[in-house]
Amino acid sequence: MPIAELNGQGIYFEGSGGSGRPIILGHDFLMDGRMFDLQVEALAPEFRVIRWDARALGRTRWDGKPFTLWDSASDCIALLDHLGIDEAVVGGMSLGGYCALRAALRFPDRVKALVLMSTRGTSDDDDAKDIYMDLARIWSAYGPIEPVVHILADPFLGDPRYYAPWLDRWRLLPASNYLAATRSLVERDDISHRLREIACPAIVFHGTEDTGIPASDGEELHYSLPGSVGFVPVPGASHAANLTHPELIHPPLIEFLRSFA
Template sequence: MPIVDLNGAKIHFDDTGGDGEPVVFSHGLLFSGAMFESQVTHLRDRYRCITFDHRGQGQSGVTEGGYDIDTLTEDARELIKYLDAAPCHFVGLSMGGFVGMRLAANEPDLVKSLILLETSADPEDPGNAPKYRLLNFVARWIGLWVVIGQVMPIMFGRTFLTDPDRAEERHRWSRVITSNDRIGITRAVKGVIDRAGCVEILGKINIPVGIGVGDEDVATVPKKSEQLHRALEASELIVFKGAGHSSSIETPDQVTALIERTIQRTGITVSLYPN
């Protein structure tokens, strides 16, 4: 199990290796790099695919602090450098997208293209924060299993949640969510809730960007992705049909297609992609 000490945290990662261009996957809150397993399976014969778990989640270590998005971005930066994976194609879903935008804007030599899934450059919606803080309080002192019934409709869309043929998948991912360390995950949730926005740095991103959002996403509604699309000059926006907030799991083929299309756009002049 590859774990490396970086930036004061033990970070778990998986690296397929190979001579292809590196693709780095940054997962959403409550999950791990495993949420991109379908994309890795599809891409690994042509690209070097690297997934990792953010501190306090998955198989990475729980730290006392460092759950703010800037520190998580430093974690990602140090991992990319440690693995000699620059410049990479960076795929970030939700929280992973918060990291991806900051990395692409502030470390342009590290990122060749950027794929943003179910994410936003805004701070947390004030209307959502009280509900999320209450769920986080319960998860911290009792456990995520108590609130999983409220969490699943936030993380997944109605199509996935009501499909009788995907009951086993739903059970698997609910287990993944509830298996998170109580301390680590609640610190991670607080870091997301308390994050600052990053709209002011979007103008610094001058690489191909693919933006994807589920048409059933209630956690980060499609309007947020439309705002990103308007702000990012070289961006393409795709709405995933039948997906909620975890599109890499719910509609894996649509997500993989966006990743491939964005990678293929590298090297083409930004001005060819006006919004």
Template sequence: MKVQINGIELFYDIKGAGEPLLLVAGFLCDHAYWSLLMPSLISRYQVIRVDNRGMGRSSAPDSPYSLKQMAGDIAALLDHIGIDKVHLAGHSMGGQIAQELVLAHPEKVQSLILLSSLAKGDERFNSIIETWGDLLNNVNLKLYEKVVLPWIFTDEFYSIPGMIEGLIEFAIKYPFPPATHTLYHHSRAILDFDTTDRLKHIHCPTLVLVGKQDVLTPIKFSEQLAQAISNAKLLVLERGGHGFLVESPDAVASAILKFLGSFTPTFTK
């Protein structure tokens, strides 16, 4: 479904029944990135997925974006569909958008799940993201994926015959590919992002989840989030890297469901 919000068309998808759970995807991804978790999640929750501005079936204006702006898009979407409060989960850049949403609208967020995310990039991370924002101007999508995927998946995943080739083929044939300017604007929005001094204002129950083999957003980023958010719990999954939504979907879904099913108003670390 699409709705006119903040000067753009925003695509969203709702499945399942129960308390609302909103999922926000990251850089280079749209709502479909959560697909392997959906059977588990919709068995207990009303799951809302959204295509961030610039991605999938949402509008992709060729103008600067900010993650605060994208959080504003989601807040407006919740108002439009009449949902007052959600459990909120974001992966990578989606986790950064989720931070902005809970900081701007704490009344809308019942609990927060930050997967493979960060408060601020270091020099190496920023260099990678800057390059990814520029790269599609210079190479085709197949080569782009070949450059990006080693940062997303583990050695073990690469060793599965045909797996990476299949993902690249899927990306090339995907009917809603990202525009070159979208990746540039998203990358710059990530580079401009910094919640380091604002995380102390997040008070809802929070799960910070990361794969042990994540080389793009390493464990130290998640440790920083968990230490700065007063009501946060850190969980490191033994298997999987940055792309653990694809590589270890059952483990990720299980961690999400356990967290959502267990916290109470007296939730503590």
């Protein structure tokens, strides 16, 4: 199993190999690198695709200590170091996008470009934070009971056809992991005032039916990034548009990845 010992964690990762331009992808809350299976199929071998599992989620061995999204950004860059990659396109979906933006702010010389999906630079409002924390407390007290699992499934995946195998994986997530991942999500700082510092090329994708993060937030992110070349709305898609509507994401994504030297 590919594990890199980085920053006190055992970071699980997978790479497509090859000598093409590297792109490293970070997944959403409660998900893992397998959510990018379709992107690997579409991009490799022209591009070297790396995906990794964040602390407390997926197959990464987390040390059990609290962490922030800035820590996750450091994990992402440390994985590039581990793989001998000086510069990469950094991508992320929702939570992974929060991480990618922080990587671009903290390590601008390592981030060639950004691919951002269903994400934003702002923090959540108090009502959203309360909902996330209430669900985490229920999970901590009772485990992954079915009402909680299904409350999460619809806004994340949008269509029951895509629930499996994710719901089965969620049911195995320990309460301590769920709580730590939730805290890293809801306690993130608002970096919207710093987005103008990010000069690299970027592209922003967003499902038009996303109820977790409205598409208007993705459009605002596009206009806030000086190097963003486009906002790509994905008609009919909810939050995880890369899972449900890959045929609408891959052509502009590939065009973007080919567009800069």
